[in-house]
């Protein structure tokens with residue numbers, strides 16, 4: 001009797017939400033890791049300010065300092081974009097796939113920071129890598145939003161249609 | 166029997182959440198669009214670096230370059246504020262209204278970037294426009310948080326009270 | 331009969347989610363406050379640009395201007411990190427504790443901005459304070475993600491185990 005009365009849509013919604021919460025643990029872990037990475041970059045700038053005697057508010061100094069300063073600035077600039085796409089792809093498409101991409105992105109950014117600290121040229125390879133991973137996350141986010149739109153407004157489950165076609 | 170036993174508050178909560186998820190598709194779409202706009206701005210800086218031969222880590226160059234560089238930097242600085250208000254207004258007040266404001270903001274920022282690239286003066290009109298839209302989003306966010314606070318802690322549905330007054 | 335048929339896990343999930351929504355009002359309020367603070371910082375830079383005649387796209391000027399400019403830039407750089415940790419600690423651990431930390435952080439950042447505007451040295455004490463609060467939020471976020479991971483994947487409620495040990 002209960003099963004018959006309980007609207008299927010509500011039940012599906014609830015279990016979907018409960019799953020969402022459970023699976024978003026991975027997104028939370030990658031988020032914390034990303035913040036720790038940013039904290040590491042900031043500390044490197046503080047050490048470099050001491051080493052090369054570049055006192056705030058100045059940001060100009062020897063090229064060694066400026067590369068470290070710009071590496072952190074560039075990573076900070078992309079951090080909100082990264083977090084936004086991590087969670088959009090994670091909530092609208094797949095938390096697991098999104099978390100794995102997130103780890104790859106953070107790894108690429110670490111190599112970018114280390115490379116840029118050594119020479120401007122060494123920033124390029126990891127920059128291309130992390131940019132590609134970010135494009136994948138943007139693609140997953142777009143796909144997730146599109147599929148959710150189709151399900152909610154057009155009542156079409158595109159993946160199911162493709163599968164059974 | 167089921168209907169009587171099932172607590173109304175839970176049922177309201179669930180349907181509210183299910184609606185929230187469905188309607189947040191618009192917020193997700195505006196978010197992806199905002200990230201694509203930021204990616205476009207970044208690419209313009211990369212092209213300008215090549216055109217005016219401003220190699221990283223340097224950020225100083227001819228005024229043409231510096232305007233493009235600063236236009237992207239300014240938009241990046243406001244991007245997290247924008248995303249934060251888009252979702253706060255969207256989740257606590259109305260996803261639809263918030264998404265429309267989001268589109269207007271992104272349009273304003275595109276005009277800002279193009280205007281600033283041409284001359285410092287041409288950045289002003291679109292800056293005022295996008296700032297106004299952002300203030301509207303901040304107002305909606307505040308209102309949404311205030312109304313939710315009244316509903317949850319004071320058990321008063323302010324809008325309903327006003328309506329039936 | 332209803333009570334017996336209704337799966338306990340679903341019921342727990344729903345009430346947990348409903349609580350989450352209700353308690354996240356505090357997180358929303360701190361978020362709006364943080365955005366208002368950032369808007370205040372931006373306006374100070376605009377006033378300083380007029381006062382010291384530093385027209386965009388230039389960012390170089392007298393030390394008084396550069397300190398205000400850098401104070402706002404530094405707060406903007408940390409804003410996404412702050413918002414991310416506020417919500418991660420709030421959703422995975424405790425919205426109340428996280429909101430209180432958020433208020434302390436925003437207070438520290440206000441003192442940082444005012445101190446930095448006066449002299450580079452006066453930025454230090456509030457910087458240490460706000461950095462400590464941010465580390466507390468990072469700690470709470472990590473703990474929240476860890477406890478949720480244990481509950482979801484290892485089916486162990488660590489806090490309950492410790493309590494009843």
Ligand SMILES: N[C@@H](CCC(=O)N[C@@H](CS)C(=O)NCC(=O)O)C(=O)O
Pocket residue numbers: 042043045046049056057069072400401403404407453457
């Ligand atoms: N972007 C920052 C990253 C590191 C940081 O947060 N530094 C602290 C302590 S030296 C600060 O107050 N920086 C001043 C500033 O950013 O202008 C910097 O350039 O220093």
Ligand SMILES: N[C@@H](CCC(=O)N[C@@H](CS)C(=O)NCC(=O)O)C(=O)O
Pocket residue numbers: 070071073074077123127207208210211214221222234237
């Ligand atoms: N703010 C960046 C925007 C574009 C970007 O991400 N550029 C890449 C490739 S040129 C980079 O590594 N920039 C170095 C830097 O930001 O210092 C810039 O000034 O270049």
Ligand SMILES: N[C@@H](CCC(=O)N[C@@H](CS)C(=O)NCC(=O)O)C(=O)O
Pocket residue numbers: 235236238239242288292372373375376379386387399402
């Ligand atoms: N970082 C900004 C903060 C204030 C702001 O948003 N200013 C507006 C009006 S003066 C602007 O267009 N700034 C140009 C820029 O950031 O290059 C600044 O340096 O001006």
